[in-house]
Amino acid sequence: DLHNRFKRGARSYTGTCKDEETQMVYKKGQSWLRPALRSNRVEFCRCDNGYPRCHSTPVQSLTNDCFTGNGTLYRGIQSRTESGNSCLKWNSPRLILKTYTAWKKNAHDLGLGSHNFCRNPDNDRKPWCYVLKDNLETWEYCDVPKCSTCGLRQYKESQFRIKGGFFADITSHPWQAAITTLDRRSPGKTHFLCGGILIDSCWVLSAAHCFQERYKVHEIRVVLGSTYREKKEEDEQVFEVEKYIIHEKFVSETFDNDIALLHLKPKADSLQCAQETKSVRTVCLPDAGLQLADWTECELSGYGKHEENSPFYSERLKEGHVRLYPSSRCTSRHLFNKTVTENMLCAGDTRSGGKEGNLHDACQGDSGGPLVCMKDNRMHLIGIISWGIGCGEKDVPGVYTKVINYLKWIEDKRRL
Incomplete structure (x- = not known):
C-alpha cells in the first residue's frame, strides 16, 4: 500500500511535489485532495520536503470541501455542477481552444491540471468548470458550498467604558x-x-x-x-x-x-x-439541541440609550456583558409580576460591585438586537433583545426572545 501510494503520489522537484495523477505541482507544506483508488474515498496529501504524505479518508468525513471568498483558492474535489452535470477534465482535448485549461502557462497556480475538479481561475463569483451540453462545450457553476464564517469576527477592538457598558467597533x-x-x-x-x-x-x-x-x-x-x-x-x-x-x-x-x-x-x-x-458578517443560529450552562457570559450590542431617562440614542455602537439566568430566576415574581413565557429568557449583569443604573443591560433602542454567546469559537445568537424593567437595575435581568424556540x-x- 505504501509502495502504491508513492507510485501514485508525486515526484520531488527540489522540495516541491508533483502529483502524477493530476500533474499538479505543490510547494513544501501545501496540502491537496484527490480521488483514492477506492471510489468511495479520497486521499488527503501534504508535500513534506519533496515527499508526499497521503492518507485516505471517507468522503463523508471531509469538512473542508467548501470555498472562501469567491473560491479562487478552492482546491477541493467537487466535480459536479449545480445542474448535476459532470465536469470535463481541464486537459480534455475538447477544451484545446478554451482560455482556461491545463495547458495554460500558469495552470498549476490556477489549480488546473489533469483532473475535473471545480476551480475559479478567472476570478468569477464562485468555482465553475467546463461541461458538455447537447454535445457542445460550455461552462456551469459548481455545486460546492461556501465555507461558513458565521459568528466569527476579525478582531476585538479596544473598548471605551461608558455608563452601562462599553463603546464598541462594528x-x-x-x-x-x-x-x-x-x-x-x-x-x-x-x-x-x-x-x-x-x-x-x-x-x-x-x-x-x-x-x-x-x-x-x-x-x-x-x-x-x-x-x-x-x-x-x-x-x-x-x-x-x-x-x-x-x-x-x-x-x-x-x-x-x-x-x-x-x-x-x-x-x-x-x-x-x-x-x-x-x-x-452573519451570526450563527444555534443548533436545536444547544444547551448553555446557567450563568454563561454572553454579549449584547446596540445603538440604544445609555440610561432609561436619556432623551437620545447612542451615537456609537455599544456592547454589554451579561450572564444567562437560570429559568428559576426568570419568572414573573422576579420581574414585578410581568408575564414571562417559555419563549423568553433572562440575562443580566451579576457583578456584586456594580452600581444601580450602571450595570450592563439593554435599554430603549436596543430592541431587536443580538444576545450572543460563544460556542465552539463562534458567536451564536441565543436571544433577541425584547423588554425589561428600566435599564441596568440591580438584580433585575433583561428579557430576550429565546431564539432556539423559533428555528x-x-x-x-x-x-x-
Whole structure:
C-alpha cells in the first residue's frame, strides 16, 4: 500500500511535489485532495520536503470541501455542477481552444491540471468548470458550498467604558444591523427604529414589537457595517426591504413571540444582498439541541440609550456583558409580576460591585438586537433583545426572545 501510494503520489522537484495523477505541482507544506483508488474515498496529501504524505479518508468525513471568498483558492474535489452535470477534465482535448485549461502557462497556480475538479481561475463569483451540453462545450457553476464564517469576527477592538457598558467597533459585532424608517415629513431623512441581526446575506432578524405601527415596506432601510448610528461610513451597506414578517402569534401586551424577519432587497447588479467584509458578517443560529450552562457570559450590542431617562440614542455602537439566568430566576415574581413565557429568557449583569443604573443591560433602542454567546469559537445568537424593567437595575435581568424556540419558524418563513 505504501509502495502504491508513492507510485501514485508525486515526484520531488527540489522540495516541491508533483502529483502524477493530476500533474499538479505543490510547494513544501501545501496540502491537496484527490480521488483514492477506492471510489468511495479520497486521499488527503501534504508535500513534506519533496515527499508526499497521503492518507485516505471517507468522503463523508471531509469538512473542508467548501470555498472562501469567491473560491479562487478552492482546491477541493467537487466535480459536479449545480445542474448535476459532470465536469470535463481541464486537459480534455475538447477544451484545446478554451482560455482556461491545463495547458495554460500558469495552470498549476490556477489549480488546473489533469483532473475535473471545480476551480475559479478567472476570478468569477464562485468555482465553475467546463461541461458538455447537447454535445457542445460550455461552462456551469459548481455545486460546492461556501465555507461558513458565521459568528466569527476579525478582531476585538479596544473598548471605551461608558455608563452601562462599553463603546464598541462594528467589527466586534459585524452581525449588528440598524433598522431605520424614512421621515414622512422630511424627504431624505430617516429615524432610527430598532436593532437587527444579520443571519444570512438577505435576511435580518429583529423584534416584532418594533413594527407594531405597520410601516410600509418602502419606508424601511437596514444599515449594516456601521459603528456610528447616523454618520455615514465607508464600509456600511444600506438595503431596502422586500418584505418583513411579524410572528403571527405575537402578543403586544406581553411581548410573547417577539420576533420578526426582514427580507432585504438584493442590489440591482447582484443576486446577493450583504457582502461579507470585516464589518459585515452573519451570526450563527444555534443548533436545536444547544444547551448553555446557567450563568454563561454572553454579549449584547446596540445603538440604544445609555440610561432609561436619556432623551437620545447612542451615537456609537455599544456592547454589554451579561450572564444567562437560570429559568428559576426568570419568572414573573422576579420581574414585578410581568408575564414571562417559555419563549423568553433572562440575562443580566451579576457583578456584586456594580452600581444601580450602571450595570450592563439593554435599554430603549436596543430592541431587536443580538444576545450572543460563544460556542465552539463562534458567536451564536441565543436571544433577541425584547423588554425589561428600566435599564441596568440591580438584580433585575433583561428579557430576550429565546431564539432556539423559533428555528423552524425562521426556516419556514425564509422558504416563502
